[in-house]
Amino acid sequence: MxxxxxxxxxxxxxxxxxxxxxxxxxxxxxxxxxxxxxxxxxxxxxxxxxxxxxxxxxxxxxxxxxxxxxxxxxxxxxxxxxxxxxxxxxxxxxxxxxxxxxxxxxxxxxxxxxxxxxxxxxxxxxxxxxxxxxxxxxxxxxxxxxxxxxxxxxxxxxxxxxxxxxxxxxxxxITPEEVRQFYNELKEDGLPTFGTELNVANIVIIPEVTEEAKQDAVDRLKEMRTDILENGASFNTKALFYSMDGSKNNGGKLGVMNRKNPRMVKEFRDVVFSMQEGDISEPFETDFGYHIVWLEAIRGQDYEVRHILLRPELSQEAIQKAKDEIDEVRQKLIEGKITFAEAAREFSDEEETKFEGGKLTNPLTQDFNFELTKMEPEIYAQIQDLEDGEISEVLEDGDRLNPFKFKLVTVTNRIDEHEADFSRDYxxxxxxxxxxxxxxxxxxxxxxxxxxxxxxxxxxxxxxxxxxxxxxxx
Structure with a gap:
């Protein structure tokens, strides 16, 4: 071994x-x-x-x-x-x-x-x-x-x-022949055992942000920008009170961006690298929400920036509409009018999974198998009481891009604990x-x-x- x-x-x-x-x-x-x-x-x-x-x-x-x-x-x-x-x-x-x-x-x-x-x-x-x-x-x-x-x-x-x-x-x-040689070396000392694995799929419905809510975020950022530029208000203070990400505690400070290795979302770096030192940008959108950016200083290739981030507010009407939609999808699944994979492709708002019939990809293995004992606690909590093929109740979930969303999950396949097999576990x-x-x-x-x-x-x-x-x- x-x-x-x-x-x-x-x-x-x-x-x-x-x-x-x-x-x-x-x-x-x-x-x-x-x-x-x-x-x-x-x-x-x-x-x-x-x-x-x-x-x-x-x-x-x-x-x-x-x-x-x-x-x-x-x-x-x-x-x-x-x-x-x-x-x-x-x-x-x-x-x-x-x-x-x-x-x-x-x-x-x-x-x-x-x-x-x-x-x-x-x-x-x-x-x-x-x-x-x-x-x-x-x-x-x-x-x-x-x-x-x-x-x-x-x-x-x-x-x-x-x-x-x-x-x-x-x-x-690594070549296929090297993989086979590695497998043969394992066989000499005893092959490892792989634990029980599950395939998990989900359907996600995300409440839609209204155009009015988007415009309200933009208008609030414009007001802040005007107050800073015309009345001398503090960018740092406004970031501390209003920004909706972790940088707020540092007055919106994001540290240094570099032209050689910017490593930022495209919309953000396009704005920053088009600014002059001391500028405060107009509001702009990224996947995270709406921003204004203050370019504090340019030192060679390094850009020192602060930002204020606002996310448009979700209306109760939008949340209820999404809830009604996923309830309807679940009812169709329970009645057998549509398969889970078909429903994911037709209704799910999660682009990463919908075209795979809702199946989640294991980020470690890049396949659809999740070893039960190594599953992320969040995923395990959602499927631990489900039988194979059973549809979960509607779950409320969220992440940094979508702080509120509804979800259905199911276990689509189960592979019992077994000794490593070259073909099956390649x-x-x-x-x-x-x-x-x-x-x-x-x-x-x-x-x-x-x-x-x-x-x-x-x-x-x-x-x-x-x-x-x-x-x-x-």
């Missing part, structure tokens, strides 16, 4: 990148200086030393404790994970982030700010977190603004690391084989990059038994 174990380790390594620590950047002349920074621990003060240096990044002694606190907030089971293993993951993260910067990789600032807000709300929803004060304690921050900035840096580092890994494996492909086996090649490529890259990057491990961590050559055979 050597190849399978290697693949599983690769998957766990990828999961480990989901929570990254805040960074500190040091100059070349500082790399050999073990700075001591006081850190408050309850009523005591402990000197926070430099545990390691990786390229232009340092890892403080406190970073590992903070990593553990954050994983525990998410409910992770750390009973079989050692401190040395977690420290090794920190070293890997910094190595990826350092090399990403060397390779001029740029992250999506808007996405990072939005993700930061979503993560804070997710943390606050955890049963073991008692309000924002708990998060401030975990992150050792004095206020929410500092907390958001640190989490933004965490997400930025995560994105840099992720994009660096993607760059390493981007051109790696896509899964191919994915495992490709991950194995990715693992090898990442290992080779990491080995080479460690040797060419300045790395210094201090104190107790020098006695760790790392799987990678972080000590460079010292």
């Amino acid at each position: 050597k190849s399978l174990i290697k693949t599983m380790v690769f998957a766990l390594m990828a999961i480990g990148f989901q929570i990254l620590q805040a960074q500190e950047i040091i100059n070349d002349e500082e790399k050999k200086v073990e700075v001591k920074t006081p850190v408050k621990l309850g009523n005591r003060i402990k000197a926070d030393g430099v545990a390691a240096v990786v390229g232009d990044y340092i890892i403080l002694d406190s970073d590992l404790d903070r990593r553990i606190d954050q994983l525990e907030v998410q409910g992770a089971d750390l009973s079989e994970v050692t401190r040395c293993q977690l420290f090794g993951s920190l070293l890997e993260e910094k190595l990826y982030a350092h090399q990403a910067i060397q390779d001029s990789i740029i992250v999506n600032e808007l996405q990072m700010r939005s993700q930061t807000e979503q993560q804070i709300q997710s943390f606050l929803a955890q049963p073991n977190v008692d309000g924002i004060e708990d998060l401030l304690e975990i992150f050792k921050k004095d206020n929410e603004a500092d907390l958001r900035e640190e989490m933004y840096e965490i997400n930025k580092n995560r994105a840099l690391s992720s994009q660096m890994r993607e760059k390493i494996i981007a051109d790696i492909e 896509l899964k086996i191919k994915r495992l084989a490709l991950q194995s090649k990715h693992f090898d490529a990442v290992g080779e890259w990491q080995e080479e990059t460690i040797m060419s990057t300045y790395i210094k491990i201090n104190g107790e961590y020098r006695s760790c038994e790392f799987t990678s050559n972080w000590l460079k055979n010292e």
Whole structure:
């Protein structure tokens, strides 16, 4: 099972990148200086030393404790994970982030700010977190603004690391013969068992926003723009009070956009890159709603922007109309007047699924199979009490593009737990084989990059038994 174990380790390594620590950047002349920074621990003060240096990044002694606190907030089971293993993951993260910067990789600032807000709300929803004060304690921050900035840096580092890994494996492909060889290697040690899998389909009806509601959002943005330009009102304050996304807490600040790697929706970047420094745009539409943008500054290829986002208000009439429509669709399904696939193609408003008869695609495997034990909690909650082919009651749902929508779900097929079969499970086996090649490529890259990057491990961590050559055979 050597190849399978290697693949599983690769998957766990990828999961480990989901929570990254805040960074500190040091100059070349500082790399050999073990700075001591006081850190408050309850009523005591402990000197926070430099545990390691990786390229232009340092890892403080406190970073590992903070990593553990954050994983525990998410409910992770750390009973079989050692401190040395977690420290090794920190070293890997910094190595990826350092090399990403060397390779001029740029992250999506808007996405990072939005993700930061979503993560804070997710943390606050955890049963073991008692309000924002708990998060401030975990992150050792004095206020929410500092907390958001640190989490933004965490997400930025995560994105840099992720994009660096993607760059390493981007051109790696696998042939059918390599897949067969991988499968034969698995057979020698015993084939893995795949758990019960389900095919899930849905029909989604989205309440229609009226033209009046759209125009009202546009008019409100125009009024804000006029007040700012003619009366000197604060853009930041209006964003704080009225904007409908996570950037509101930073006065609408989205960070830096770059012409070389804009990574924004087309409508947004078209507006920003046509503006002059200091301009405030007219209202414009994206999938997220209606915006006005203030281009604060242009620094070479970098554009510093803020925005205010308004989403048109849904009327009760529109919501009721959508509810009546999906009730009617469900009745037709119950009476057998139409199949679920036919109803999805005819009535569903979800473009991603309607032309597949409503079937959901598993984002991990890119097929229609969802392993029952690994299904997203949201999907599982919607189908857990359904028999195969049974139509759910009307469900209320929502996302960041459509905060309110109605849904019907059904289980269209069930595949019982079984030993891996080459023909039946080819896509899964191919994915495992490709991950194995990715693992090898990442290992080779990491080995080479460690040797060419300045790395210094201090104190107790020098006695760790790392799987990678972080000590460079010292």
